[in-house]
Structures are given as structure tokens and as C-alpha cells.
Amino acid sequence: VNEIDFIAHYLAPLASPRYAHGLKDDAAHLVDVPQRGLVITADALVCGVHFFADDAPADVAYKALAVNVSDIAAKAAKPLGYTLTLGLSERPTPAFASGLAAGLAEAQAAFGIELLGGDTVAAKGAWWLSVTAFGEAPPCPPLTRLAAKPGDVLYVSGTLGDAALGLRLRRGDAPFASALTAEHRAHVLRRYLRPEPRLGLRDPLGAFASAAMDISDGLSLDLARLCRASACGANVEIDTLPLSDAARQAVASDPAMDAVLSGGDDYEVLAAVPRVHSDTFHAAAARAGVPVTRIGQIVSGNGVTGIFPGGQRKELAAAGYDHFRT
Amino acid sequence: VNEIDFIAHYLAPLASPRYAHGLKDDAAHLVDVPQRGLVITADALVCGVHFFADDAPADVAYKALAVNVSDIAAKAAKPLGYTLTLGLSERPTPAFASGLAAGLAEAQAAFGIELLGGDTVAAKGAWWLSVTAFGEAPPCPPLTRLAAKPGDVLYVSGTLGDAALGLRLRRGDAPFASALTAEHRAHVLRRYLRPEPRLGLRDPLGAFASAAMDISDGLSLDLARLCRASACGANVEIDTLPLSDAARQAVASDPAMDAVLSGGDDYEVLAAVPRVHSDTFHAAAARAGVPVTRIGQIVSGNGVTGIFPGGQRKELAAAGYDHFRT
Numbered sequence: 001v002n003e004i005d006f007i008a009h010y011l012a013p014l015a016s017p018r019y020a021h022g023l024k025d026d027a028a029h030l031v032d033v034p035q036r037g038l039v040i041t042a043d044a045l046v047c048g049v050h051f052f053a054d055d056a057p058a059d060v061a062y063k064a065l066a067v068n069v070s071d072i073a074a075k076a077a078k079p080l081g082y083t084l085t086l087g088l089s090e091r092p093t094p095a096f097a098s099g100l101a102a103g104l105a106e107a108q109a110a111f112g113i114e115l116l117g118g119d120t121v122a123a124k125g126a127w128w129l130s131v132t133a134f135g136e137a138p139p140c141p142p143l144t145r146l147a148a149k150p151g152d153v154l155y156v157s158g159t160l161g162d163a164a165l166g167l168r169l170r171r172g173d174a175p176f177a178s179a180l181t182a183e184h185r186a187h188v189l190r191r192y193l194r195p196e197p198r199l200g201l202r203d204p205l206g207a208f209a210s211a212a213m214d215i216s217d218g219l220s221l222d223l224a225r226l227c228r229a230s231a232c233g234a235n236v237e238i239d240t241l242p243l244s245d246a247a248r249q250a251v252a253s254d255p256a257m258d259a260v261l262s263g264g265d266d267y268e269v270l271a272a273v274p275r276v277h278s279d280t281f282h283a284a285a286a287r288a289g290v291p292v293t294r295i296g297q298i299v300s301g302n303g304v305t306g307i308f309p310g311g312q313r314k315e316l317a318a319a320g321y322d323h324f325r326t
Numbered sequence: 327v328n329e330i331d332f333i334a335h336y337l338a339p340l341a342s343p344r345y346a347h348g349l350k351d352d353a354a355h356l357v358d359v360p361q362r363g364l365v366i367t368a369d370a371l372v373c374g375v376h377f378f379a380d381d382a383p384a385d386v387a388y389k390a391l392a393v394n395v396s397d398i399a400a401k402a403a404k405p406l407g408y409t410l411t412l413g414l415s416e417r418p419t420p421a422f423a424s425g426l427a428a429g430l431a432e433a434q435a436a437f438g439i440e441l442l443g444g445d446t447v448a449a450k451g452a453w454w455l456s457v458t459a460f461g462e463a464p465p466c467p468p469l470t471r472l473a474a475k476p477g478d479v480l481y482v483s484g485t486l487g488d489a490a491l492g493l494r495l496r497r498g499d500a501p502f503a504s505a506l507t508a509e510h511r512a513h514v515l516r517r518y519l520r521p522e523p524r525l526g527l528r529d530p531l532g533a534f535a536s537a538a539m540d541i542s543d544g545l546s547l548d549l550a551r552l553c554r555a556s557a558c559g560a561n562v563e564i565d566t567l568p569l570s571d572a573a574r575q576a577v578a579s580d581p582a583m584d585a586v587l588s589g590g591d592d593y594e595v596l597a598a599v600p601r602v603h604s605d606t607f608h609a610a611a612a613r614a615g616v617p618v619t620r621i622g623q624i625v626s627g628n629g630v631t632g633i634f635p636g637g638q639r640k641e642l643a644a645a646g647y648d649h650f651r652t
Binding site for chain 1 (some may be wrong): 347350351352353354355356358359360361362363364365366367368369370371372373374375378397398400401403407409410411413415431442443444445447448449450451452454456458468470471472513539540555
């Protein structure tokens with residue numbers, strides 16, 4: 001598939017009918033921008049870093065959109081559109097092109113987002129995707145990670161650690177594997193391949209949260225970032241951390257707790273909610289179909305303290321993925 | 327420089343004070359979106375494809391913004407902000423990080439654009455940059471390449487072929503080199519390294535053009551695209567094509583005319599202007615300090631015909647860069 005056909009036959013059908021001129025122009029025109037403004041985020045995925053060379057192109061494309069939409073969801077915004085730049089190691093085959101387009105189409109339908117434009121270039125090395133995504137801002141002041149306050153209750157959505165365990169399974173670095181049923185293994189593998197942005201939390205977050213972000217690099221590191229940005233600290237009650245059955249088995253069989261705390265790739269929402277609103281937030285999230293769990297609270301000071309079963313307190317290392325670790 | 331310091335010390339000073347939260351959050355909030363909407367474009371550069379491994383990081387960073395702003399300029403829009411994703415082959419050195427930041431800062435000042443956010447990842451191979459840029463839409467219907475009409479006068483800004491000649495010089499593939507003075511050589515090398523988006527054409531384009539685009543892949547290919555998108559053809563009078571002194575020398579000494587027609591990297595504006603407005607457009611561009619040259623006209627039919635000195639007519643091949651040429 002050459003560059004022109006790739007765009008015309010595989011990408012153009014994904015383009016926003018209203019804004020993207022069928023990808024025939026070199027720019028999109030967002031002619032009716034939401035009055036409340038836009039939330040803008042960008043994340044790139046690289047083969048061999050963020051996904052495996054043998055991952056299906058459809059899964060990779062889906063994930064590239066999902067990790068960006070996850071940021072939009074954590075800002076209580078509504079997905080609107082995205083640009084995609086692709087660096088391809090070789091001329092795409094029809095199977096690659098149609099797989100990629102199918103993954104994008106599936107993600108677009110799931111998240112309510114449309115392609116606005118992009119660029120396709122030759123990569124000199126592993127292939128990569130870079131997405132910039134736009135969301136419609138919520139009817140509240142910008143929701144960031146900067147405004148958590150001591151006393152706020154800390155929540156996370158869903159369960160933690162599944163994707164990190166899935167990644168270890170993929171890598172063959174999983175002493176816990178024998179403790180998992182086939183169903184557990186399928187669960188953690190899918191959680192790694194197919195993150196699900198928590199778009200259902202839009203209204204509860206917009207109405208009640210003082211700060212929020214998605215957890216992409218592990219709870220320890222991302223919560224440390226939220227605390228640093230908000231100039232406060234946090235206490236986390238370790239035995240409240242929400243685990244799937246699969247993760248519970250893995251953690252029981254193996255000291256795999258670091259997957260839960262700092263494994264990354266969770267794409268769950270971490271939110272600080274003023275105590276006075278916490279019950280209402282919790283109930284609104286449940287009504288929206290998104291389970292959230294109270295895991296601790298924001299405190300004055302700095303750093304993240306883990307409170308372990310039995311009452312032992314230990315500073316959690318702000319550990320997570322550094323792209324340029326030596 | 328690790329990832330956190332790279333963002334905090336080199337990139338955060340470039341961030342939009344109003345929209346980007348000092349890059350401390352994972353999304354920007356474009357809280358006061360221009361009512362007329364946004365023009366959105368994305369282009370990526372890869373080392374070894376779009377620039378040389380020994381290009382200064384400052385030049386590469388400048389070019390990454392310039393080629394995106396060139397699209398914004400060709401849509402009669404006003405640069406506003408951009409996201410940047412970076413794939414780096416190795417942990418950045420302080421020299422690399424400060425060079426990159428200096429090039430971005432210079433481009434931001436030149437083009438009036440601010441950093442909104444982005445992502446830094448490890449590349450597995452050559453390093454690359456991907457930019458998505460936003461501009462404030464002009465007070466006219468979207469200016470695209472889709473609405474040229476037979477009878478429209480074709481204009482290009484500046485001169486053509488310089489950057490392509492500069493690229494050949496860099497590659498050592500330049501039989502014309504001996505015909506150039508040191509000053510000529512410096513000129514074409516700079517035109518390759520430092521494209522200058524034609525922001526001065528904003529008002530003339532917005533007021534008078536029926537279609538416009540920037541020339542990034544060579545006049546022949548880009549004009550063919552404009553004609554296809556507008557369902558029309560074009561005649562180009564070859565001896566009117568604007569050449570710099572350097573390009574004139576090169577073309578005289580060597581059959582280097584293909585650099586002018588299909589060399590690419592010009593980043594000049596190609597515009598179709600209804601005949602009734604053409605003199606006014608020409609004068610307005612001159613007043614704005616941007617030289618434009620009438621090179622032909624839009625005709626009914628399809629394809630791009632070159633009219634050569636002496637009257638010979640020849641279909642110009644829609645030749646240009648294909649990233650996946652076998």
C-alpha cells in the first residue's frame with residue numbers, strides 16, 4: 001500500500017465528516033469549537049517500548065487512542081477528535097493497514113472521537129504512533145493534578161496492577177503465572193492490550209473532584225506527582241487497594257505487590273475529592289457504572305506514605321517508568 | 327538529563343503560561359478558544375529522512391515547528407499553540423536538550439506560538455519529532471485546496487527549489503555546486519535548514535484566495551494534489567517560476583530544474599486567486615512584505631501542464647516524495 005492509497009482507502013473513512021475535509025486538505029478546521037474550550041493531550045507509543053512487535057496492529061491502534069482518551073477522561077472532558085502521526089518501518093501491507101484502521105475505528109466508536117488529520121512518515125527503526133487528542137472541556141474550572149487539598153479523600157477507579165501482570169506474562173517474567181487460571185491470564189493480558197478509559201466518570205469528576213489524573217506509570221509514581229503538583233502529601237491504606245481476582249491470586253503467590261503499586265499501564269483514574277463530597281462522588285460513580293475505591297487521603301506535608309496491614313507506615317518510593325533510565 | 331528534568335528544566339519554560347499549567351499536568355486547557363475555530367495540522371520529522379544526523383538540534387527543532395506553521399500560514403490562520411512528542415534514541419545530553427529548547431524558543435518567538443504539552447519517549451532507532459499545531463481560524467470560510475476554479479490565477483510566494491538544492495549540496499549530489507558562490511551555497515543550505523512560513527500572507531490569502539496550500543513535496547506534486555482536490559487542471563508557465571540567484575545559477579549550469587519543480591521542502595505558499603482579485607492580492611502581498619509571483623492559471627479538465635519557453639506544452643509528472651517508495 002503506498003502512502004496515497006493508505007490515506008485515501010484506510011484513513012479517510014475514519015476522518016471527521018464535519019472538520020477533516022476527507023483528509024484531502026493538509027489541515028482540519030474545527031469550525032465550531034466548544035465554548036467551554038478544549039482539553040488537549042498527546043502520547044506516543046513505540047514498538048518494543050510500549051507494545052510488542054507481535055501485537056496485532058488493531059490492538060496497538062486501539063491502545064494509542066485509549067491512552068490519550070484516558071487523559072481526556074481524567075480531566076472530566078468529552079472526547080472530540082485527534083491527530084495521528086505514524087512512523088512506519090516499511091511500506092504497510094494491506095493486512096497491516098486494514099488492521100490498524102479497524103483498531104482505530106473500534107476505538108473511535110467506543111470513545112466517540114474522530115480523526116482530524118495527521119502525517120505518515122518512514123521510521124528509521126521501530127514503528128511508532130503519536131496521537132494528540134482533543135476533548136470538550138467540562139462546565140467547571142480546569143480539573144488538573146494541581147489542586148488537591150489536605151483532607152481530600154483519594155479514590156481510584158477499577159482495579160490496579162492487572163496490566164502490569166499481563167505485561168510480565170507476555171515477557172515470561174511471571175513466577176505467579178502458575179497460580180492463575182486460564183481466565184485470570186486472559187484477563188490480565190487483555191487489561192495490558194486494551195486499556196479502557198473511564199469516560200463514565202466525567203460528570204462525577206467534573207462535579208466533585210478537586211484534582212484528578214490517570215494512572216499510567218503506576219500508583220506510587222503518579223500519586224507522588226499529584227502530591228508534588230498540589231504541594232501536599234498522601235497516605236495510602238495498602239489493604240484497600242482494589243485488586244481483581246487475578247491480581248489477588250498473583251499477589252498471594254508471589255511478592256508481586258510492586259505490580260500493583262508501580263507497574264504502570266493501569267489507565268485508571270486517581271482522584272482527590274473533598275471529604276464533604278466524597279459519599280456523593282462515590283454514589284455518582286457507581287450510578288455511572290464505574291467502580292471507585294477509597295484508598296487513602298491527602299495530607300499536609302509531602303511524600304506518599306503507605307499504611308500496611310498491622311499499621312506499619314512506610315514511605316512509598318516514587319518509582320515508575322523512566323524512558324531514559326541508564 | 328532524565329525525563330523529569332528534561333521536561334522541568336528545558337521544556338516547561340516554553341509552555342503557554344495561560345493554557346499549559348507549566349507542563350505539570352497531563353493535559354492543557356485551551357480555556358478561551360477563538361470563536362472562529364481552530365485550524366489543526368500535524369507533521370513529523372525523522373532523523374535520516376527529514377533531516378541529517380549531524381544537523382544541530384536547534385535547527386531540527388526550528389524546522390519541526392516551521393513546517394507545521396507553514397500549513398497554518400497557508401490556511402490564512404494565526405499560530406496559537408502546539409504539542410510536541412519526541413522519540414529519543416538515547417538519554418538526552420545537556421547540549422542536546424538545551425539546543426532543542428533553544429530552537430523551539432526561537433521558532434516560538436518567530437511564529438507567535440506556544441508549547442501546550444506533549445510526550446517524551448524512547449525511540450528504538452532514529453530520533454524523531456512529531457508536532458500537532460493549532461491556529462486561530464481566519465474570518466472567512468475555511469481556506470483549503472478544494473475550491474480552486476478554472477480561470478483562477480496561480481501564485482507562489484518566494485522562490486522555488488532552493489531547499490532542494492541545499493539538500494543536494496548536503497548529500498554531495500550537486501554537479502551544480504561549482505557554479506555557485508559561497509554566498510549562494512550558504513543561501514540554499516539555509517533554505518533547507520530553516521524554512522520560513524509565510525505568515526505575512528494571512529490577510530491577503532484570507533481575503534482573496536479561493537484555494538491555498540504550502541508546497542512541501544515540490545510544486546509538481548502539490549499542484550497536482552490541489553488540482554485533483556479541486557477537480558480541475560492547471561497550466562504553469564515554466565519561465566515565470568521564481569528562482570533565487572543561487573537557483574538560477576544552478577539551473578543554468580546543470581539540468582537541475584527538477585529541483586525547482588519537484589524537489590520539495592520549499593514551504594512556500596501556492597494559491598489560486600480569482601482573476602478579479604488577482605491584482606489586489608498581488609499588491610496586498612507586496613505590502614505585507616511577501617513577494618508573490620504569478621506562475622499560471624487553473625483550467626478545466628485535469629492534470630498539470632507545463633508551458634515551456636518557445637511554447638512547448640508538456641504534462642508535468644506528479645512526482646514527489648513517497649515515504650514508502652520500493
